[in-house]
Amino acid sequence: MLRRFEVYALSPDAPAERVRDLEEACRRCGRFIPEVLDCAVGQNLSDAPVQLVWEHAYAPPEAYRRYMVHPYHAVVVDRYLLPDAPGRIVIDGPSGAGLYGYACDTPSYRMRSGVRRLVLLRVGSESSGAEVSKLREELEGAPEVVPDMVVSVLAANTMGSAWFDGVTPVMGPPRWTHLWEQGFRSLDALEAYRQGGSTPAAMERVGWDQGTGGVVSRAAELFYEVRGG
């Protein structure tokens, strides 16, 4: 499977009605392209200068390639996004905006409702595979000790550079090399996690660089309430 996120920074003068149209276009995508699974749209509640997140998935990667050439993608979704499209309402550049995603065997990200949190991580090239595996084990084990954390997946951000067909990189390594995708039952549960005594929470409180012994050099977070299609 491919899990995918598009994170948008909206133009400050984007009309509210057009923003709602983009949200609806993303939310309804699966109705027009059956290969698009688990569509949900959320408004970012973190301090990152991005406003909208569209989360979805494909199984298998061939489904992603069908999405890419489907009229709904080219005609409707891209209408709001491509740099030269007259109806564009997004802007480039702000930290956090972009395309992220990873390959997974099962929909372990799945959550009916609640709060999604994405932590974008930059893992240094000098970090070893063993160090990343250890970090993954620590983060993915969090739901066992954090009440109401129902999803925790750490994965390499392969979609950031393989956005054309989901598999083949078409550009250099992405700025954010890894994603930590989480799901919480509520905003209160997320807040309780932040204040709690779990190892990941303690790691975050001291800062990712220090907390991971330099394995993660930078991080940015987004979180939003999940609203499905």
Place this chain on the structure above:
Amino acid sequence: MHLVDTVEVEPEGVERYLELVGTLGKAVMADAGATFVSCATTSGEVGERVHIQVTWAFADLVQWNEIRKNLVLDPRYHEYGSTAASLRVGGTRRFFTPVALPTMP
């Protein structure tokens, strides 16, 4: 198949917009694989904003997907897009596919 962009521009911006399409726009789109078809405008002498319609051609959405990839990877495309955005005040993009008209019995 045709991609038709119809943009709305203030009369004083028409010349700059046409120049942009005729230089950077044509170069970027052609290098990406699209074919320039036509450019047309409404009148600039009637006290209204001018509509400029630019049409590009390609075989189908499979080819468009390849063109789109080439565009996104071309830094000039982003310059083209941001300059065009600064000149227009609105507009639409539509994809058109030729159809055969029904024949009368």
